[in-house]
Amino acid sequence: MHCPGQQDVWPQRTKPMERNPLRATTLFVESSRIRRILIRAAVVSFLATSVAGAQQVAPAPLPSPQYTAWSNDEPADDESATSEQANDGQTQPAAEAAKKDKNEKNSSGNGDDNGLDFLEKDLQEIARTRVTAPAMDAEVTSVMRTPTTVGRSPAAVFVITQEMIRRSGATEVPEVLRMVPGLEVARINASQWSVTSRGFSGRFANKLLVQIDGRSIYNMVFSGVYWEANLVMLQDVERIEVIRGPGASVWGSNAVNGVINIITKSSADTQGGLFFGAAGDELRGWTSLRYGGSAGKDLTWRVYGMFQDQDEGFLPGTQAHDDWRSGQGGFRMDWEPNRQDTITVQGDVYGGDAGGEFREALPVMPWEQMVVGDAQMSGGNVLTRWRRDFDEGDGWALQFYYDRIRRAWPLASGPVDVIDIDFQRQIPWGDRHQIVWGAGYRNHRDAIDNSYTVSFIPPEKTLNVYSCFIQDEITLVEDRLFLTVGSKFEHNDYTGFEYQPTIRALWSLDERRAIWGAVSRAVRTPNRLDRSAYYRAMPVYLGPPPPTWAVILGNDSVRSEELLAWEMGYRAQPTERFSWDVALFFNQYDKLVFTQPTPPMPTPPTWFWPWENCMDGETYGCELSATYQVNPNWKLQTAYTYLRMFLHTDAGFSPMGEVQEGWSPVNQVYFQSSWDLRRDIQFDMMLRYVDALTTLDVPSYVTMDFRLAWCPSKRFEAAWVGRNLLTPSHLEYVRNQGPESQQTEVERAMYGTVTWRF
Numbered sequence: 001m002h003c004p005g006q007q008d009v010w011p012q013r014t015k016p017m018e019r020n021p022l023r024a025t026t027l028f029v030e031s032s033r034i035r036r037i038l039i040r041a042a043v044v045s046f047l048a049t050s051v052a053g054a055q056q057v058a059p060a061p062l063p064s065p066q067y068t069a070w071s072n073d074e075p076a077d078d079e080s081a082t083s084e085q086a087n088d089g090q091t092q093p094a095a096e097a098a099k100k101d102k103n104e105k106n107s108s109g110n111g112d113d114n115g116l117d118f119l120e121k122d123l124q125e126i127a128r129t130r131v132t133a134p135a136m137d138a139e140v141t142s143v144m145r146t147p148t149t150v151g152r153s154p155a156a157v158f159v160i161t162q163e164m165i166r167r168s169g170a171t172e173v174p175e176v177l178r179m180v181p182g183l184e185v186a187r188i189n190a191s192q193w194s195v196t197s198r199g200f201s202g203r204f205a206n207k208l209l210v211q212i213d214g215r216s217i218y219n220m221v222f223s224g225v226y227w228e229a230n231l232v233m234l235q236d237v238e239r240i241e242v243i244r245g246p247g248a249s250v251w252g253s254n255a256v257n258g259v260i261n262i263i264t265k266s267s268a269d270t271q272g273g274l275f276f277g278a279a280g281d282e283l284r285g286w287t288s289l290r291y292g293g294s295a296g297k298d299l300t301w302r303v304y305g306m307f308q309d310q311d312e313g314f315l316p317g318t319q320a321h322d323d324w325r326s327g328q329g330g331f332r333m334d335w336e337p338n339r340q341d342t343i344t345v346q347g348d349v350y351g352g353d354a355g356g357e358f359r360e361a362l363p364v365m366p367w368e369q370m371v372v373g374d375a376q377m378s379g380g381n382v383l384t385r386w387r388r389d390f391d392e393g394d395g396w397a398l399q400f401y402y403d404r405i406r407r408a409w410p411l412a413s414g415p416v417d418v419i420d421i422d423f424q425r426q427i428p429w430g431d432r433h434q435i436v437w438g439a440g441y442r443n444h445r446d447a448i449d450n451s452y453t454v455s456f457i458p459p460e461k462t463l464n465v466y467s468c469f470i471q472d473e474i475t476l477v478e479d480r481l482f483l484t485v486g487s488k489f490e491h492n493d494y495t496g497f498e499y500q501p502t503i504r505a506l507w508s509l510d511e512r513r514a515i516w517g518a519v520s521r522a523v524r525t526p527n528r529l530d531r532s533a534y535y536r537a538m539p540v541y542l543g544p545p546p547p548t549w550a551v552i553l554g555n556d557s558v559r560s561e562e563l564l565a566w567e568m569g570y571r572a573q574p575t576e577r578f579s580w581d582v583a584l585f586f587n588q589y590d591k592l593v594f595t596q597p598t599p600p601m602p603t604p605p606t607w608f609w610p611w612e613n614c615m616d617g618e619t620y621g622c623e624l625s626a627t628y629q630v631n632p633n634w635k636l637q638t639a640y641t642y643l644r645m646f647l648h649t650d651a652g653f654s655p656m657g658e659v660q661e662g663w664s665p666v667n668q669v670y671f672q673s674s675w676d677l678r679r680d681i682q683f684d685m686m687l688r689y690v691d692a693l694t695t696l697d698v699p700s701y702v703t704m705d706f707r708l709a710w711c712p713s714k715r716f717e718a719a720w721v722g723r724n725l726l727t728p729s730h731l732e733y734v735r736n737q738g739p740e741s742q743q744t745e746v747e748r749a750m751y752g753t754v755t756w757r758f
Helices: 024-030 032-050 078-088 092-108 123-128 162-168 173-177 528-532 655-663
Strands: 156-161 183-187 193-197 208-212 237-244 258-264 272-280 283-295 299-310 324-335 341-361 368-391 394-409 412-429 433-447 454-456 460-477 481-492 496-510 513-524 533-540 548-553 561-572 578-595 606-631 634-649 667-678 681-690 701-713 716-723 749-757
Touching (some): 156 578, 162 681, 173 183, 173 193, 193 258, 528 533, 533 606, 606 655
Parallel strands (some): 208 258
Antiparallel strands (some): 156 237, 183 193, 283 299, 299 324, 324 341, 341 368, 412 433, 481 496, 496 513, 513 561, 533 548, 634 667, 667 681
């Protein structure tokens, strides 16, 4: 929530921010910066395109699941992944690169290779070189809701593989997401994160849809994600697919600026046992234990449990109270009774508490007080999925899940229950059409125990969402030119009917290069906070006591926020060692929601700040990523993000909502070096630069992480991990939403990890 009067969030202005005199469509072409970006991208794309046509190879068919992206990583279960490290002394991508290196040396008759021969070749020589393109063949399912590849995806997509997760040294999903271009990841305090895509950051970033195995963890009360309540055992993650840009045409409302889909491994790939332990100064302890087995040839299962305990952050001049701890357990079962059917049942249960400070309103003097306490969180979920595959590109899937979360904190508490049913049918139509359609229903119930500070009117609410979608991928030129059209249609209890169409085109120049473009519409529907909240934010002394209460007030007239997005991109793997991807976007927003002051009321003394659809705006930017395998033992990875935001307040409203322009960094840079020092030792170094958050008074920062790992056998790994090494502490975000008032600085941290497979 946005509290009136907070100077660190809404700084004083000498005059309202001036509206851009140009309309949204002309802003894009008139901006000198975006013109430079487009020109540079066009030049690079032209050079890469013009030199690669000398010898084309037939495009590879859709592969069997090969869960890699922008690297030469190959799929591996727990045993085989570690076996490669121990027996060969290299990661799988390094082993593949070594094999290719050897072939190159044998064919050339020269055994000398400095690892930089790619840079010494001229463009014509590169064009004549036949290469495979594993970066283009990486499988993704979140773009089309059906298996396809990165090279055939008309969207800005980034895939994080299990190998990338392991070599990051991370223990939580938001830490892993820092490597993705276009994402803004900031730690608010020890337990809370701000994760968003293409702007509009916050504790509850309401334009990003997050899923775990197809189960949405987007909270419809506040429109956001409780990351601390949705921990994942990272060793069991197969890949994380990140779409920047709208995914609403297949995933529905709230998939406005992006979709994150966390996909865990099948239980067939997690047989045997695994123990993971970590401990250090800030990470006081993390323990995970998983065991998998089978019942016959057709049924496999796994169970797991984990517990973590993290120290409080750093708060200059006083003590922080944001330490937190949690425990979680769960299971997964996969049954394949025949060659067509796959039935999956999985579930989780968790509980924990996260400390913090809360501003509590009082009906008597001193009118407010700071409360130090723990927010208790608990919940569980169960998911069942039945998939039937008739043939390649022909099948259906039926999914059901129930999710319950209960959060009890000093100011309010209550359960939230979600029931979701989803059906999907995929069918080819002739030789040129691949059609996907589906329908779904979601029931959301909450019951809030109101307090004097925070209340919802009514305290109990049931929301229903009915939806259907259809999408057609049309082959215009076989293996070369594709057009995708489709739309999601929804009906919700707040705004009624919503439609979210898209049209996407992809030109596959050859198996190594692709150009794509898209135009999409998406909406962010109102939540319980927008419509029903009554939050006494703070007392304001306009005269003698009692004070006038500034109240954030829900508004029944709040409508959906709307987005019209224009995107284009180019991706290529010109050699077996080098791949790169660039995406450009221009977003036009309408009916953006923010709080607005009304004249104070004398009896009772109240100053209402209702939510209003009071703004429109434009954002544009560029996202670039690249990977280079320097030699068999050394890989480099980098990402760059550029974002600009321009928000405009409608006539008759206060311009204070325009401060959101400074809630997101303009520039972000990520760099990672992964080096196998010898057969059993790996060294990874990560550098990050993040621009200042100007209206939150968060300065820019540069920080570095590292991981040093020892892998003496295929079953054992020990690692030493360092986080935020360049300064003792730094601030990444300032809380701008809700009565939880404490944000802390991120401290330098060191911890050791042990992984044992048995």
